[in-house]
Amino acid sequence: AQTVTQSQPEMSVQEAETVTLSCTYDTSESDYYLFWYKQPPSRQMILVIRQEAYKQQNATENRFSVNFQKAAKSFSLKISDSQLGDAAMYFCASRLTQGGSEKLVFGKGTKLTVNP
Amino acid sequence: DAGVTQSPTHLIKTRGQQVTLRCSPKSGHDTVSWYQQALGQGPQFIFQYYEEEERQRGNFPDRFSGHQFPNYSSELNVNALLLGDSALYLCASSLGGCGRCGDEQYFGPGTRLTVT
Numbered sequence: 001a002q003t004v005t006q007s008q009p010e011m012s013v014q015e016a017e018t019v020t021l022s023c024t025y026d027t028s029e030s031d032y033y034l035f036w037y038k039q040p041p042s043r044q045m046i047l048v049i050r051q052e053a054y055k056q057q058n059a060t061e062n063r064f065s066v067n068f069q070k071a072a073k074s075f076s077l078k079i080s081d082s083q084l085g086d087a088a089m090y091f092c093a094s095r096l097t098q099g100g101s102e103k104l105v106f107g108k109g110t111k112l113t114v115n116p
Numbered sequence: 117d118a119g120v121t122q123s124p125t126h127l128i129k130t131r132g133q134q135v136t137l138r139c140s141p142k143s144g145h146d147t148v149s150w151y152q153q154a155l156g157q158g159p160q161f162i163f164q165y166y167e168e169e170e171r172q173r174g175n176f177p178d179r180f181s182g183h184q185f186p187n188y189s190s191e192l193n194v195n196a197l198l199l200g201d202s203a204l205y206l207c208a209s210s211l212g213g214c215g216r217c218g219d220e221q222y223f224g225p226g227t228r229l230t231v232t
Contacts, residue, residue, distance in 0.1 A: 004158075035220065043204060045159070045223035091158050102147065102210060103172055104221060106158030 002027045002094050006107035013082045014115050020067075021077045021110050023092030030054075033095045034068065035104070036077045040088040048090070051075065079112075087114045118143060120209050120224035128230045129197050137192040137227045141209030147171075148190040149221060150182060151206040159206055165190050166212040194229075202231045 003026045013019035025034065036048040051059045051068050058066050063083075067076045079086055092107045121140045129135050141148050147166045151159035161174035165184035184190045188209075194201055205228075208221035 006158075037223075043226045043228075045206060045208075047220045047222075050220060093158075102149065102164060102212070102221070103161045103174065104149070104151075104159070104208075105161070108156075108158045 002029075002032075002096070002105040004092050004094055004105050004107040006092055006110050008110045009108070010111045010113070012113040012115060013079070015084060016081055018078060018080045019082055019112065021079075021090050021092075021112070023075045023077070023107060025073050025075060025092070025094050027073075027094060027096070029096050031096070034066075034075045035093045035095070036064070036066070036075075037091045037093060037106075038086075038088045039091060039109070045091070049077065082114050084114050084116060087112055120207055120222050122205075122207050122224040122227050124227060125225070126228045126230075128232060130232055131197055131199060133197050134193065134195045135197060135229060137194075137205050137207075137229070138189065139192070139207030139209075139224060140189045141207075142222045145209035145211055145222070146188050147210045147212030148184060148188065149208045149210070150190070150192045151208065152176070153204040153206055153226070155203070162192070171212075197231045199231050202229060204228050 005024045032053045034051045038046045038048050049061045063080045065078045089109045091109045093104045123138045149164040150162040153159040163173040164171050168184045179195045181193045204226045206226045207224045210221045
């Protein structure tokens, strides 16, 4: 069974600074995807970044990057130059790659506050 | 290009009643997944529909049922509502049958269901 754990219920960061959100996961499969989703107060879940487990290179999307440690089953999100608009709930999620199994398994989320 | 749409936005029902939630997928997507997000929690997978059939199901009772229409839109039905069914119900669409395509699930804004 897949499980995703986010151990930080809340985090805060000063505007323009860097923050790292933690995520650990567990799966018996060797091939899977990992995601970070952002959910602002508007409730719409928005994909921030995606990592394919078979790729060793860490994914980067503008100010967002991940530190993917496959052996440790760790997948942290780093937000650089934090902006007020980054304030939201952040969810880590995993998905297997086998066809017909696209279920996302989410962690409980981390609430990020950005202080001006 | 319209994204994923859901209706209604909010809904208030009484215990024991039945409810139907609706979802239209993003243009070009043929797979619809439903998630339940309780307050302060991450989304939990209910089930997924592909080619008008339930392809995968999470750990939810039979009171939760669904349907997918030929135009790929979908309905989620919940019978005999319980107070614990109060949650945000999220619909996500994707291109099915291709686990390694990496196509992420696009989420709708959700339907907030309150059971009194």
